Amino acid sequence: MDFTLKIWRQEGPQDEGRMESYPVKGISDEMSFLEMMDVLNDQLIREGKDPVAFDHDCREGICGMCSMFINGEAHGPNRKTTTCQLHMRSFKDGETIYIEPWRASAFPVVKDLAVDRSAFDRIIQAGGYVSVNSTGNPLDGNAIPIPKHDADEAFNAATCIGCGACVATCKNASAMLFASAKVSQLALLPQGQPERMSRVQRMVDQMDKEGFGNCTNTGACEVECPKGISLDNIARMNRDYLKSQVTEE
Amino acid sequence: MTEMPEHSVALDAKIPKGPLAEKWTQHKNNIRLVNPANKRLIDVIVVGTGLAGSSAAASLAEMGYNVKAFCFQDSPRRAHSIAAQGGINAAKNYQNDGDSVYRLFYDTIKGGDYRSREANVHRLAEVSTNIIDQCVAQGVPFARDYGGMLDNRSFGGVQVSRTFYAKGQTGQQLLLGAYGALSRQISKGKVTMYNRHELMDVVTVDGKARGIIARNLVTGEVERHGAHAVVLCSGGYGNVFFLSTNAMGSNVSAAWKAHRRGAYMANPSYTQIHPTCIPVSGEYQSKLTLMSESLRNDGRIWVPKHDTDVKALRNGTMKPTDIAEDRRDYYLERRYPAFGNLVPRDVASRAAKERCDAGFGVNQAGEAVYLDYASAIDRYGRTEAKVQGIPAPSLEKIRELGEAAVRAKYGNLFQMYEQITDDNPYKTPMRIYPAVHYTMGGLWVDYNLQTTVPGLYACGEANFSDHGANRLGASALMQGLADGYFVLPYTIGDYLADDIRTGEISTDTPEFAEAEKGVQERISQLLNNTGKTPVDDFHRRLGRIMWNQCGMSRNAEGLKQAIADIQALRAEFEKDVCVPGRSDRYNPELDKAGRVSDLIELGELMCKDALERNESCGGHFREEYRTPDGEALRDDEGHAHVSAWAYTGVPSEAVHHKEELKFENVELKTRSYK
Structure with a gap:
């Protein structure tokens, strides 16, 4: 599967942010959303670009560290599912996916998609x-x-x-x-x-x-x-x- | 048996004298105390905020010490203890099934394949009951029965029900209890909490641990923190295998930095491979997910008896539910009738590997077996129909009632399985395969949980102390909380009693400056490297070497090869790793580079340790040492010892020290679950 990712990039809490566009190709439907992000970051690092910062840890839906606003919904389209438990089979091939951080003044952005909770x-x-x-x-x-x-x-x-x-x-x-x-x-x-x-x-x-x-x-x-x-x-x-x-x- | 190097010394575990059951009580009565006014003059650093770290930090602060606590996550509540599913053992005997402190002690010693210390394990069993009382008092919502009493279930390797649980989220509930206790002390100012901070080095002054160098992961600032003692509760190092059930951030760095500063690593090769995890699905997989051992209470494990059925399953012409009962091989029930599906983890994992290696694996890769709930659903359904007074329930009704009963017990686990695999485990058996889960090895500690560096302590999974060569299910939570709530807070007082006149530890000393300089140099070295390859690439390759040569089964030739391969990988890492970004910003790739660098060194030492141990015991299975029917063959004459390694610069050239294990209360037997 191929996707176009529109991702919020922000250097630090005081900096201005913007949406940036990235293509990712050859994603398997069995991958989790964060594994898809790993693929993107691997690609960015090899191209000499700055990888996207995001919070994650247990990747089994219990630590509460992952936090992405995906296509306008917290943790993406599936109910009762954290971002780390969301799989790419929930998206359509060729889709454009919008990824933003939690937005709340009590949760300032640390960098990109990571916020301070x-x-x-x-x-x-x-x-x-x-x-x-x-x-x-x-x-x-x-x-x-x-x-x-x-x-x-x-x-x-x-x-x-x-x-x-x-x-x-x-x-x-x-x-x-x-x-x-x-x-x-x-x-x-x-x-x-x-x-x-x-x-x-x-x-x-x-x-x-x-x-x-x-x-x-x-x-x-x-x-x-x-x-x-x-x-x-x-x-x-x-x-x-x-x-x-x-x-x- | 390999000869001991000349400069090797016998290690003194400082086990108190006296009868086994009285050692801990007598020790507590004899160790020195620090009076409340003096405790206020003493600072303690706690690294890690899982069950061991949170409970230790909270308890020390309640006693009056000034505590600084550190975690690399964005909150102490995220520590990986949160993901523990199944339960926590305690010798309460609430089920009146003959349980006792002695039995819990005995099961744990036997489960660890007679490679742990009697005195430590007995203490663990003694304090187990306090843990449950403590957690209930904190408001931990353990499962209860209809009479309002605490409920129990069974775990592998035992024949009583002594496991307390909160559905499949026991670790979460216990950690949130400890996090509550920690939060209370933070609100009082007795604990200063440092979130998103990573330990970069341990600082020793005159041979004693007197502080740490930490890095603020958000600002990149490198900080000096002084204290009278340092307690490492930094968890295990299963991530050396890249794919494991550990969290992505779990790492060995705190323990490894301590090792480089003189703390011995004990039995590093003792790794727990958990039998019931969701199998690997593809190249880019980043972690493996555990399906709780509690599922083996009711689930039955099987593979087909005939190759023809295996073929049909793999090419999709047959479903597992199509295979008739008499064409299924319930291999654990067949090989181990006494314990059946509840044999210990090491035994269950090896049995799964044996069937898959023989060609009976049920997925495309040939690396999966079934965990089947059909008969449990049927059994629960019939019971529930009776309870509800339904006279002649249809099979459909039984199924419906049975599924509801299973959902009540294991609902979140089934849901998790479905989310990951897109398969409904109520309708079709789950596919599972062993995966790295826990590391029994860790920093060597004496009975007081002190490492070989005075003033440096290790608790929970970070130490090696209580599980021998194999940990029983539901014992990790018990050990983490025992160490943090009930052991360390007492034993550390004996050491700190000498420090009441010391005064604040200054960080403006050459030792701190030297350590900080080393940290800064390493950071700029990593960032300025002109390599091309991302960190994960090296991590994945390290994992492959470790899993193939130092995983579920090991042999001398493979281990020697692995040491050479890891050394080559390490050289390549130094030359070719690419770490983007800056040091004064949030930079997760930089954090990861430091951790993987330490894991590579650790991997080499693990292979060395596995090579040195010429026997099979618990999770350490050397192909050269097995019984004719394929079980582990221990060598009690030559290897009833703890291997503790001293750092020399090259991990595989570490100096081997031994602590002989003396068994005065249990007889060493061949472990049998048949």
Whole structure:
């Protein structure tokens, strides 16, 4: 298969970016999207040109490092699929493919398609954990039975990979789906109760500080989320946030 | 047996005296402590933020030390522990199936083919139960049963159910738990986190590790960081094979720089080839994807019995589902009736290779076997029909119910398989083949997890300590968290107790200047090289040499050839590698060049180690040493030791040191799973 790639090139955070066009030939339909990018970079290096920088690591859809906006969609055309798990059989021979970085002011471009998502780390640092020391002497794991349904729901929320597709997709560049996934996981479990109200406040405050937008419930984030994190989590977070405004903790 | 060089010394593992089950408790009672006020005067560097690194950094900070943590990814949460699928072992005996600390210890020693330290493995089994409690307290959502209790499953090489799990994302959930603990300490200012930073060198002062040289991968700035101790939690080096289940960025560089500074590498050739991975599909493939070992709980592995069926499968005139039961060879069940599909990884991998080498591989390349869920779907479907009170369920109904049950257990793995192969594993058996997954070898450490360089520690996959010649499934997560949460935070205190009066470590010293200069020189050498060939090209060729000569089976002649080939490759790399771009910008090709350069040197040492070990044990299978029925043939007289290598400049001329392994509690037996 042959493709024309239109790729966003940007030297650094302060530089101006532009779309550049590159042909790639002889791509197999079994290749992953990132393997196709490897072919392009191999070609560029051999031609003495600057290869395209992009983030990637595990290439099995779990580390959350890959992040490309492909033909106007976060992680490309397939549902519940990260860019690294997207294969070229999902494209038509001869197609022109547009590849851009995540675009959000809270995610500045590092170079080309790589962006800085450390704002997500700071949201978690604001309270996305249970304050328990690891050198203490916790209860036996079975001391508090947790209903299977709650454990499963908490697990579903916890499968967020922190890739930022939700932010990139949202017209407001809101991080509500990301933050609410962590808030929900801990709100659904008994371990998370003691800090439940302060956690939601601190995490929402941090989200605002980082410059993420507000949620207007369009639901694009849920559609584009490669892990299928549910919009219900946002509702749950909103409920807790409201409650936290009128309770003392 | 090869003679030991004259200057070789016996290594002291500093194993505490006393009965096996009391060693760790007594040791903890006897080692020195640092009081809370003094901990605030001490800095520790932790490199890597996977399970071992995150848990170590968080625990040390909770205790009061000042921690600087480094990772090369854009966030500590991306470390490759995140990709571990199946589970984590712990001797809780929640299933009341006779499990105990002793049994977990014994299974691990046996699983490692009697090439690990008794005292370390027993400690690992002891703290395993604390890990589960700790993670539950952090809010890790482990799978639970309908009564709300923690659920378990079985893994290879054991006959109890002691594996805790969170669907096929156990590593993700455990890492996010540790990342939460780390994040909490970052928010308190007790950990300073350096994302997108790579370790470029370890700095020693008066023989002690006193800091590192790191490079900011975004700005290219080369930085000096001083500390009273350095802890490497930098993972394994499976990427030496180019194709592996490791992440693209996983590398040996931190461990290798430490090795060049005097830390010994132990058993570097002990590699785990995982039996159930998605087979290679083409030239440009960049990585291989694991299908969790947990799938062997319910899946059955087979190839056709007859060549005619193999031919028909390969030319597409027949589907696997067309092959009748009596024409299938469930070779693991046939060869190992006691453990069946749940034999350890090394045994399962070799058995798959044996069938494929005999011509029964089921894909075009002849390098794949089937992992079949049809009978599990049928079994679960019938049970579920009974539970739901459906009187005479149709086969279709049974299938539907069975598929739902399998989806609930393994859904994300099946989905991943389908995304990659475009095949529906609910309807047709999966095709799998062994692939490089984990490296048991690593930096040599004593019982305190200290390397041969004082003040330099190694935890998790970066050290060699607990898995011997073969790691059992669901034990890597256990070891990473054991080291980071419950072992290192205690043992490092004994060393740091001498440093309470030292004061801050200055980086304005000749040692730091010398190390930094070396780093800068190497960077400009790589960037100014006038070569033509991209880094990946060399990496791919290194991988091919390693997989062919130092992979699932090895022989002396092949290994000698591999050493020569790797040396030639190294010379060519230095002459012809092409690294584009600048050093003061984000430049992933430059990062990769440094890593591949270290992997090439490591590959040479791995071949040397494999050549030196004239026996077969665990994942190390030398064709010259096997039993008449093709099983591994150990040599306990000559090789019941750890090989620890000291760097001399040429990897294959490293000096060989030995740590004799003493077995006082278990009897060395031929490992049998029949």
